Amino acid sequence: MSDNKQRNPNSIYQVVYHERRNYLQNITSSLLLITIIVVTISCVRNNVPAEFYLKSDLEFLTKDNKYFVAYNDSSSSFSGGLYQTTLRHKSGIHSAFSTPKSAFILSTEIAEVYRDSYVDIEVWKQGENAHLVCVLPETKDYFSTSEVVETDTSGWQKLHLTFYLPPVKEYYQLKFYVWNSGKDTVYYDDVSLKVIKNKPFPEYSLPAFYVELDTSAMMSLMETRIKAFKAGILQSSEDGDWVEGFVFADNMDMKAKLRLKGDWLDHLHGSKWSYRVKLKKEFSWNRMKVFSLQNPMARLGVNEWFLHQLMMSEGLLTTRYGFIPMTLNGRNMGLYAWEEHFVKQLVESQNRREGPILRFLENALWDTRVLDDKKMMNNKKTPVFQAAAIEPFASGKIAEDSGMFQQYLIAQNLMYQYKNRLAKASDIFNVEMMAKYFAMADVFLARHSIIWHNQRFYYNPVLCKLEPIAYDCYSDIGLEDQEKNSIWGFQHQDLTQPDEFIMIHELFNDTVFSKSYIHYLTKYSNVDFLDSVFSHYQPKTDYYDSLIKREYPEERFFKSNVLVNAQKIRDLMPAFEKQVNEMKMENRKWKNNPVQNQKYDSVLPAFFAPNLVLAYKQKVAGDSCLLKVKSFFPDKIIVLGVGKTSKKLREIVVPVPDLNGSCNGIPAETSFYVNNEKTNYLFFSITSSDEVFSIEINPWPEPNGAMSPYQELISTFPFPDTSIISKVNGNKVYVKGGKNTIDHPIQIPAGYVVNFEPGTTLDFIKKANFISYSPIIMRGTPDAPVVITSSDFTANGFAVLQAEGRSQVEYARFENLNTLNYKGWVLTGAVTFYESDVDIKHSVVYRNQCEDGLNIIRSQFLTEDVTFDYTWGDAFDSDFSNGLVLNCKFTNLGNDAIDFSGSTITIQNVTIDKASDKGISGGEMSHLTVINNTIKGCNIGIASKDLSVVDVTDTKILDCNYGLVLLQKKPEYGPGTLYFNQSTIQNPQTEMLIEVGSMVIKDGTEISGSVKEASNLFY
Template identity: 55%
Template sequence: MKYQVKITVTLLIIATIALISSCFRNYKHSKERNIYSSLETLSKDKKHFVADSNSKYIFKGGNFQSGIQKRSGNFSVITTPKNAFSLSIGLPRIKQDSYVEASVWRKGEFGHLVAVTSGPTAYISTSDAVEIDNNGWSKLSLQFYMPPVKDFQELKVYVWNSGKDTVFFDDISINVIDKKIFPAFREDALHIEMDTSEYLKLMDVRKRAFNAGILQTTDDDWIKGMVFADGGLMKSSLRLKGDWLDHLHGNKWSFRVKLKKGNSWNNMRVFSVQNPMARLGVNEWFFHKFLITEGLLTTRYGFIPTTINGDNLGLYAWEEHFTKQLVESQGRREGPIVRFQEDALWDTRVFDKNGKRNNLKTPNFETSIIKPFSGSKIIADSILFKQFLIAQNLMYQYKHRLMPASKIFNIEMLAKYFASADVFLTRHSTKMHNQRFYYNPVLCKLEPIAYDCYSDIERYIKSTNPIYGYLHYDAIGSLDDEYLMARELFNDTLFTPLYINYLKKYSSEKFLDSLFDHYKNQIYFYDSLISIEFPEQYFFQYEILENATNIRNELPAFKKQFVTMKKENRHWKNTSKTIINYDTILKDFMAPNLITCYRQKDYGDSSYYKIYNFYPDDIIVLGLGTGDKRIKEVIVPVPIVKGFADGKSGTVMFSAENANLNYLFFSIKDHNEIMTTEIMLWPEPTAEQTPLQQMLTAYPFPDTNIIEKVENDKVWIKPGNVTMSNTVIIPMGYRVYFHEGTTLNMINKAGFISYSPININGTKQKPVTITSTDFSANGFTVLQANGMSQIKNTSFNNLNTLNYRGWTLTGAVNFYESDVTIINTTFYRNQCEDALNIIRSNFTLENSVFDYIQSDAFDSDFSEGKVLETKFTNIGNDAIDFSGSQIVIKDVEINNANDKGISGGENSTLLVENTTIKAAGIGLASKDLSIIEVNNCIITDCNYGIVLLQKKPEYGPSTLILNNTLLRNSKTRSLIELGSIVIENSDTIRGTQKNCAELFY
C-alpha cells in the first residue's frame, strides 16, 4: 500500500484545524501503561534493554546493541538472518477490552513488528511502514484489541528480520490502554439510553459473539431503549449490529436502531450507528455522496457524536437501513428491497474449539435464500407481495445466470454500480453477500443499492485487474458460482457498452478533479474530525487517482476485446464447478441455516410446505409452530428428509392444517436436540419469466397489425381506425409517430408500451384518439425514453392501467424517466387510479382537459414541470397531486374534486398562480415539508380551504404562502397542524392542531 497521503492545501488545513478545535474539548486515554525504550540503557548482565519509561520492563537483545545505525541517541539493535529475533518482551496480565498500540523504527528491508497473545487475536504482524523520516528510518505500527473472552491475557511483542540482510531497529514503544476516553464534541449528539437489564442482555450477546468469532443476531436480541436527538425523546428498539467483532470493541459498540411508530430522525425510521472506521472513515461518506449525485441508490450516511447511557463514546457514523424511506428519498416509488441471505456463509466463519475459523465447506451458495427486508409488511400487503415474488424470480435468474443482465436489471444503474466500484476501489460492495437490490415496480426490473463499500480496500489497491469486467479467461470449473453471477453480466452486449462508458467517465482526470474539488471542504472537515479519534484515518484521493490512471491505460484493450467478441458472436462460457468437495461432517449448529422451507400453496385453511435439506445428514420433521418455542402442529406421517449428497439436496413436500405457522421444528437423525428454522411464507423462486419478460417473448417487435412501417429509427403507427387486441412493445432507439386523425382502439386488455419517445401530432380538425371500447386497455406507457415526447390534440378515453401478472402501474397514461410535452389533450373517463402519471421526468401540460376521472386526475412524483391553462372537472379524488416535485401551476381551473384540488407532498415546491379551485374536499393541501406559494387565486365552496399537515413521520411540517388569494364559502377555512405555518399577505399564522393526518388517512 502507498504511504498514507493526506491532502495538503495549507490554507484549508489551517481553516479546518481552527474549526475542528472549536468542536471538541480534550481527548485522552485512561489507565495507560506506557513502555518505551530508546535502546540506550542495558541491564547489568548486558543481555537486555531497560525501558526508559519504567525500569521494571526489559527487552531481550541487549547483547546485539549496535552503534552502526541509530535513529535517536547512540544505539539501536542489529538483527541478521542468524539472529533474526530481538526486542522480545512479555506482558502476562493484559485486561480484557484493553487496546494495545505497539511501534518500532526500522532501518532496512524485511523487518517485522510482531505481537502474540493468548486469546483469539493470536498472531499479528506488520512490515508496512506508516511513516518514513528524513534519514530513511521506517515506522512500523500495530494496533489491536484484547477481546473479552478471558479476564486477563498474555501478550508478547518482538521484532523479526525475515530477510537475508541486516536490519536495525530502534525506539520501541508499547502502550496498553485499559479504557478509552473519547473526545467530547460541542455539536449536538445522539443519545441512546437503556435500562440496566437491557444493557446486560446486550453484554450477553456481545460475549456470545466474541466466543463465536462473529456476531450472529436473532430476533430475541432486540431490546427496548430510548433515543434523544434534536430535542425529542423517541422510543426505540435496539440491537447490536455488524458481522465482524470490530463493531464491538471496548465500549464503542455498533447498533441497529428502530424508532417506534410516529418517530423519525434525519428523515429515517430505521438506521445504524457504528464506529466510523468500520467503513474507513470519511471515504464511505464521500462515496455515498457521489453515488447519490449519480442517481444510484445508496444508504444515506453521516457522522454524529454519540452517548450511550450518558457515557460519551466519541464520533459515530450513522447509516440508513433498507426501508421504503431509502428509495423514496432518492426519487423512487416504494418497492421491495431484496438480498441473498448469508447466514450459512457466516456459519463457516464461526470459531472452532481452538479459536480458529472452522472454514468448513458447505453449500451456502445453494442455500442462500432470497429474502425481502421488512418481510412482515410485504407479506401483509398484497401489492408488495406480488412485487416481491417477481423480484425473487429476478434474483433467481441472476443467481443461476438464466437471463442476460438487460432482462433482469436496470442496466444503466447496474453499469454505474460496477464502474464506480472499479474506479473508487469499492468492489467489496459488489460481493454476493453484500449485494442489495431494489425492485423497481414501474420498470419490472432490479436496481442495485450500493453499501458497505470501504471495508477491505487493501486488496483492491494491489489488484492487477483494475477493470472487473475485463475477463481474461473462460471460467471452466474454476470459480465458485457466486463469482460467476457477476462475470455473466459482461456477456450482455447491451450492458457492457454502458459499463465501458461509465468507466471512461468516472476515471477521467477532469471528472475526478471536479468531484474532489466539489466536496473538498467537507472532506477536509470530516477527515480532520475523525482523525482526532482515529489518527490512522485518511482520504484515499491518491489511491483513487492512481487506480483511475490504471483503468484509463487498460480501457482501450478492454474495448477492443468487447468489440471483437461481439463481432464474432463469442461469449464467456463461465461453467461452474461440477464437483465440489463439501465437508460431510458438519457442526450441529449449522443445520438450521442449511434447511430451507417454503410455504408453497394455500388451500382453504391448509397449506403445502416444501423442505430442502442442504445438511449432509438426514433430518426428521417434528412439526410446525407459530413461534420458535413450541410445536403447534405435528406432521403425520413424520417426514424424513434425505441429507445433501452428490450436489443434490433432499426434498420433501407435505401439508399442514393450521394457518400462521412460521417455524419448522426438526432434529438431525440419531440426534436428540430439537432445532428450528424459519419458514419462508412464500413459494420458492423459479426460473419463470417475469411479466415484462413474458410480454417481450409473446409480443415481438415490430407488430405489423398496428405498425405501418419502420424506417431507420422511425416507427409509424398505422393511420385511420386501428384495433389493437394484444400488447405492443416498442424497444429503445426509435421515435414513434402517429398520423393525424388516427384512432387506436385497445381491446382485450391490450397495452401500449414504448421505450422510445413518441410523437402524437393531431390537429384540431383531425385529433388523435387513444381509446378502449371495452374499457380494458392496459394503459399507454412510455418508459425511459431517450428524448422528448410530444402529444398534441389527442384524446385518451376509457383507458385502464397496465396490470399484468403482478406488474401494475397506476396511470391510464404513464411517463417514467421520459420527458414529455402535452398540449390540447383530453383525458376522459379513465378506469384506474390516475388518468395521467408522470414520474422522474420533466414535463409541460398545457391547455388540456381532465373530465370524469375515476380517482386522481394528474399524479406526478419526483418531477419538474408546468401545468398551464388546464381544466379539471368531476374528479373522483385529487385533481393535481405532486410528491417530491418542483412545479409551476398557472391559469388552471378545478371544479368538483372529491378530495384535494391541489396537493403538494414529500418536500415538493409548488408555485400556483391565477388558479381557481371550486367545490373540492380540500382546496389546497401542503404536506410533509412541502412549500406552496399561491398568488392571485380563488378557493371557493370547499369543505376545507387549506390544510397543512405531516402525513409521514420521516418528513416534517409544511409551509403555505398566500398572496392576494381569496378563500371563501369553505366549511373550514383552514386546518394548520402544529409546526406548519401559513404566511397570508405577510401575516404569519402558526399551526396549533395536532395529528391532523388522522382526520384524512
C-alpha cells in the same frame, strides 16, 4: 462484510493477522520456531496493572548489558542489549541492530494482560524487511505488520501495530518482538508498548446523538456481546435481541429499539459497539426510521461517505451516510458513522416508489466462519451459495400487503435468474444503474460491495426490474488490491472465478450491459471527471477526515489510490472495448463451473442445519397449505411438524416426511400439506443429533426463475407488430392511421421514435396495453385528434418508459383507459411517462378507470391546455418531476385534481371544479408555484404537507370544505409551509386547518398551526 477478508499486503491499513478474528488457522512451522526462540530471550513482566505503558529509547541497559530498560518503568525491559550501537540513532545516541543471524530482538513478555483491552506497539526502524510482531501463545493469535506508517526527515520509519484482546478469557499472555526477515542489517530505536483498558475518546463540539438504556437493556446487550465473542461471530436476526431505549438528537426525545449489529467482532471491540436503531412509529431522525451507528473505520472512514455522495449524485441508489458524535448513558463514545437501513425511506428519499428490497441470506456463510475460526473445517466446503435463500427486508409487511407481495414474487424470481444465470442482465436489471454500480466499484476500488452477499437490490415496480443498492463499499482491512485487474470485465476471460462472483460473469455475456459499463467506466475514470468530483467534495471530505483523524490517526482519504487506478483503467480500456465490440464475450459458456464441480462436506456440525434447510408455502388453499422443504445439509432431515411460534410445535406431520442428506450441493426436497393457521415455523431433527430445530417458513412460494411480466411481454409479443405498425424506417416507427382495434399487448423497444398520424384511433380491448421505450410523436389536429381509447373499458394503459428523447403530444384524447395490471406488474396511471420527458398540449384525459388519469414520474414535462374530466381517482399525479401546468381544466374528479410529490412545479391559469378530495396537493418536499388559478367545489382547496412549500398568488378558492390544509403525514418528513398572497378563500366550512409546526404566511403575516395530529382527520 466480505466472506473473503484477506489482508492486502499493499493496504494502507495493513496489519497481518493470520487469523481473521479469534483463532490462528495456520501457523507455519517457521513461525512456531520464531515464537520458541523469542520465549527463550524474553524478559517477563508479571503482576501488571490493567493499563500500562512501556517505552525505551534504547539508551539504558541492565547491569549484565543483556536488556534495554524501559525508562518509564525500570522493572520492565526489552531483549537485545548486546546489540546496542551508536552507528545510527533516532533519539539519544544509541539504537539496536539486528542481522539475519540475530533476527529477533527487543522482545518482552507480559504474563497477564486483562481482557477487553487494546494493545498498541510502535518502533522506529532503518532498513528493509523489518516486522513488528506480537503473539498470544495461549490462543495462538499472531499479529504482525511491516507497513511503514510514518517517515521522518532523517529516514527513520515507524511501524505501528494495534489490536484488541476480546472478552473470552480473563487474562492473556503477550509476547512482543521485532523480526528481521531479510539479509541485511536493520536498526531500531524508540520502542513502546501500551495496554489500554478503557480507551478514551476525543470530545467533539458538534451536536451529538445520545442513547439512554436502562440497566436491564445494557445487561442484555452485554450478554449478546459475550455470546458473539464465544461463538466467533455476531449473528443477529431482524426480530431478535432488541432492547428498549431512548435516543436524543436535534432537540427531539425519541423512543427506540436497539440491538447490536455487525458480523465481524470488530463491531464489538472495547466499549465502542455498533448498533441498529429502530425508532418508534411516530419518530424519525434525519428523515430515517431505521439506521445503524458504527465505528467509522469499519468502512474505511471518510472514503465510504465520499463514494455514497458520488453515487447519489449519479442517481445510483445507496444508503444515506454520515458522521456524528455519540454518547451512551452519559459517556462520550467518540465519533460514529450513521447509515440508513434497507427500508422504504431509503428508496423514497432518492425519488423512487416504494418497492421490495432484497438480499441473499448469508447465515450459512457465517456458520462456516465460525468453524474456520475454530480450525474445524479442514479446508472443506459447504454449499452456502446454493443454500443462500432470497429474502426481502420488512418481510412481515410484504406478507401482509397483497400489492407488495405480488411485487416480491416477481422480484425474487428475477434474483433467482441472476443467481442461476437464466436471463440476460438487461432483462433482469435496470441495466444503466447496474453498469454504474460496477463501473464505480472498479474506479473507486470498491469491489467489496459487489461480493454476492453484500449485494442488495430494489425492485422497481414501474420498470418491473431490479436496481442495485450500493453499500458496504469498503471494509476495515483497507482498499481492494486491483493491480492485476483494474477492469472487472476483463476477469470474464478467466472461467474459474471464485464462487462468490459466479453469477456476476453472466452480466458481461450481455452486450447491452457491457457497452453501458464501458460508457460509465470511461466517464468515471476520466481525469476531468475525477478532478471535478474530488474538488466538489473536498471541503466536506477534509472536514470529516479531520474529525475521524482525532480518534483514528491512520485515517486517510484514498484520492491518490483512485487516480493511479483510473490511469490503469484508461490504459486497458481500448483492448477491453475492442473485445466487447467484437462480441467475443457474448453468450460464452463456462468451461469450468466452480459451483457444480465443487466437492462438499459430507459431515457438518449440527448447528449448520437451521441455515441449510429452507421451507416455503408453495400454495394456500382454504385452511391448508402445501409446504416445500429443501435441505442442503449432508445428514438426513426428519420433519416433525409446524407451529405458530419457534418455541412450540403445534401440529405433528403424519406420516413423517424425511429427506436424505444433500450431496455435493444438490438439495434434498419434500412437500406435504399442513394446516395453514398453525404454519409459521417448521420443526425438524437430524439423525446425528437429538436436538430439535425450528426455522421460519417463508410465507411465499420458492422462487423458480419464472419469467417476469416484462420478460413475458417482450418475448410473447415481439416488435414490430404489424397489427399496429405500418412501417419502420431506420429509427422511425409509424403507427397505422385510421381506426385500429388492438386485442393484445404492444411493445416498442428503445432506440426508435414512434409517430402517430392525425386522426389515428387505437381501440385497446381485452386488457391490451401499449408500452413504448422510445419517445412518441402525436401530431393530431383540432379536427383530427389522435385517440387512444378502450371501447370495453379494459385497456391496460398507455405507458412510455425510459425513453431517450422528449415526447410530443398535441391534440390527443386518452379515454376509457385502465392502467397496466399484468400478472403482478401494476402501474397507477391510465397514461404514464416514467423517466421520459414530454410536452402535452391541447389534449384530453377523460373517464379513466384507475388510480391516476395522467402519471408522470422522474421526468420533465409541460401540460398546456389539457382537460381532465370524469377521472375515477386523481386526475394528474406526478412524482419526483419538474414541470409546468398551464391553462388546464379539471372537472368532476374522483379524488385529487393535482397531486404532486417530491416535485417542483408551476401551476398557472388553471381551473379546478369538483374534486372529491384536494384541488392542489403538494407533498414530500415539493415546491409548487400556484399563480392565477380558480379552485371550486373541492373537499380541500390547497394542501401543503411533509416539508412542501406551496407559493400561492392571485388564486381563488371557492366553496370548499377546507380552504387550506397544512400538516405532516409521514414522520420522516416535517410540517408544510404555504404562502398565500393576493388570494382569497370564499365560503369555506373551515378556512384554514393548520397543524402544529406548519405555517401559512398570508400577505406577509405568519399564521402558525394549532391543530394536533391533523393527519388523523384525513388519513
